[in-house]
Amino acid sequence: MSDTYDFSISDLGARKVPSPIKLSSVPGDFVANYVTDDDRIRYEIDTRSGSMKEPLEKANLIEKAGPRANLFFSPKQVHAAIVTCGGLCPGLNDVIRAIVRCLWNRYGVRRISGIPYGFKGLIAEYGYSPVDLDPEIVDDIHKTGGSFLGTSRGGGDRVMEIVDSVERMNINMLFIIGGDGTQKGSLEIAEEIEKRGMKIAVVGIPKTVDNDLSFIQKSFGFDTAVVKATEAVSAAHMEAHSQINGIGLVKLMGRESGFIATHTVLASHEANFCLIPEVPFDLEGDEGLLHYVEDRIQTRGHSVMVVAEGAGQDLLSGDNGFDASGNKKLGDIGVFLRDRITEYFESKKIHINLKYIDPSYQIRSSPAAAIDSIYCERLGNNAVHAAMAGKTKLLIGLVHNEFVHLPIKLAVAKRNYVDPEGALWRDALDATGQPVLMVNDKAAFVSNSRKKQEGSKK
Numbered sequence: 001m002s003d004t005y006d007f008s009i010s011d012l013g014a015r016k017v018p019s020p021i022k023l024s025s026v027p028g029d030f031v032a033n034y035v036t037d038d039d040r041i042r043y044e045i046d047t048r049s050g051s052m053k054e055p056l057e058k059a060n061l062i063e064k065a066g067p068r069a070n071l072f073f074s075p076k077q078v079h080a081a082i083v084t085c086g087g088l089c090p091g092l093n094d095v096i097r098a099i100v101r102c103l104w105n106r107y108g109v110r111r112i113s114g115i116p117y118g119f120k121g122l123i124a125e126y127g128y129s130p131v132d133l134d135p136e137i138v139d140d141i142h143k144t145g146g147s148f149l150g151t152s153r154g155g156g157d158r159v160m161e162i163v164d165s166v167e168r169m170n171i172n173m174l175f176i177i178g179g180d181g182t183q184k185g186s187l188e189i190a191e192e193i194e195k196r197g198m199k200i201a202v203v204g205i206p207k208t209v210d211n212d213l214s215f216i217q218k219s220f221g222f223d224t225a226v227v228k229a230t231e232a233v234s235a236a237h238m239e240a241h242s243q244i245n246g247i248g249l250v251k252l253m254g255r256e257s258g259f260i261a262t263h264t265v266l267a268s269h270e271a272n273f274c275l276i277p278e279v280p281f282d283l284e285g286d287e288g289l290l291h292y293v294e295d296r297i298q299t300r301g302h303s304v305m306v307v308a309e310g311a312g313q314d315l316l317s318g319d320n321g322f323d324a325s326g327n328k329k330l331g332d333i334g335v336f337l338r339d340r341i342t343e344y345f346e347s348k349k350i351h352i353n354l355k356y357i358d359p360s361y362q363i364r365s366s367p368a369a370a371i372d373s374i375y376c377e378r379l380g381n382n383a384v385h386a387a388m389a390g391k392t393k394l395l396i397g398l399v400h401n402e403f404v405h406l407p408i409k410l411a412v413a414k415r416n417y418v419d420p421e422g423a424l425w426r427d428a429l430d431a432t433g434q435p436v437l438m439v440n441d442k443a444a445f446v447s448n449s450r451k452k453q454e455g456s457k458k
Contacts, residue, residue, distance in 0.1 A: 098380025
């Protein structure tokens with residue numbers, strides 16, 4: 001039986017202001033249509049022959065995003081604010097630009113503030129002043145990487161001070177661009193706003209280059225990350241192929257979810273091993289990684305390996321603590337593998353030439369590729385439509401190729417992972433040719449995995 005989710009979206013109140021966007025509610029008239037709260041999609045689409053899903057309640061269907069015929073906010077009374085939080089990600093400036101242009105050009109909003117340096121820009125002690133935004137100021141920012149507004153980690157736990165600033169600035173619409181930790185903070189901010197009885201829309205645009213937010217089909221910046229990562233793998237392959245017993249080792253982003261690494265090996269066609277957090281591996285032994293790398297070197301003369309930053313953490317010792325965003329600090333699996341591979345082949349008296357590449361920050365700071373620019377434009381536009389309609393405590397996401405409203409609380413409840421038994425990972429195994437499991441005691445490994453799965457369901 002599939003899980004049942006409550007996709008209900010919070011509203012600030014009745015919508016009594018006619019939208020200045022002149023669309024249609026009549027199909028077939030060649031005029032773009034408004035979206036209603038009754039326009040919804042199913043989340044669960046998987047089924048088996050002969051099975052029948054029960055009819056779903058409205059709350060179990062996902063609300064479509066888009067412009068409503070009537071608004072909660074009068075555009076002349078809107079003071080909107082935009083903030084970017086956490087690490088850099090391709091497409092941040094594209095989202096900022098889209099929000100500003102939609103507010104200004106489509107709705108006639110004339111008070112738009114950019115909050116500098118993440119949540120810290122809303123905490124008085126840091127002394128940052130907001131930036132006035134309009135279409136002319138943001139016109140070209142999509143051509144560069146980074147964040148036009150600046151960003152920082154942390155600060156989201158200082159909810160009372162942030163809401164004090166929002167209230168003092170008379171902000172009634174807050175767009176928060178950030179990842180899992182940021183959106184957990186935005187939910188707390190929205191809940192404090194609600195406690196104070198203030199009518200302020202809090203709308204999140206999910207930013208996680210790892211693509212690990214639940215329910216969301218794809219987060220912005222992910223496609224650009226894969227493009228740039230594929231370039232790094234191509235360079236590693238060229239180096240490895242040009243040397244005697246060359247080994248190319250590329251470390252990519254992916255703290256808990258290996259989507260970037262997995263998609264990169266599919267895109268590059270040049271990697272022989274893909275290591276991700278979801279699939280543990282042994283280093284030593286007849287079924288360990290080092291044995292298979294040696295076999296590859298002996299038979300083909302070169303090898304290319306892609307590793308996600310969160311892979312193999314059980315092989316590393318020590319507690320590294322947490323960063324300002326509340327993320328557990330990881331050991332450096334890339335440097336660890338570089339050194340262990342070198343030691344292994346030295347002990348075997350086999351000459352190798354290993355090149356290690358970590359393009360993470362170069363990828364994060366890149367301008368968005370065209371496919372991400374399109375996505376960011378539509379995310380920003382739909383975020384504005386949601387806020388103007390008085391929607392709050394939600395994220396804009398893509399589900400089954402439809403832009404939708406997702407409750408923040410639901411989206412951040414758990415992470416999205418590569419399924420080791422799913423089609424994506426199966427295709428990655430085909431692309432690399434690596435063994436399905438690089439563990440020495442497969443029976444014990446499978447048994448322990450099943451016990452963990454059963455425990456997580458209880």
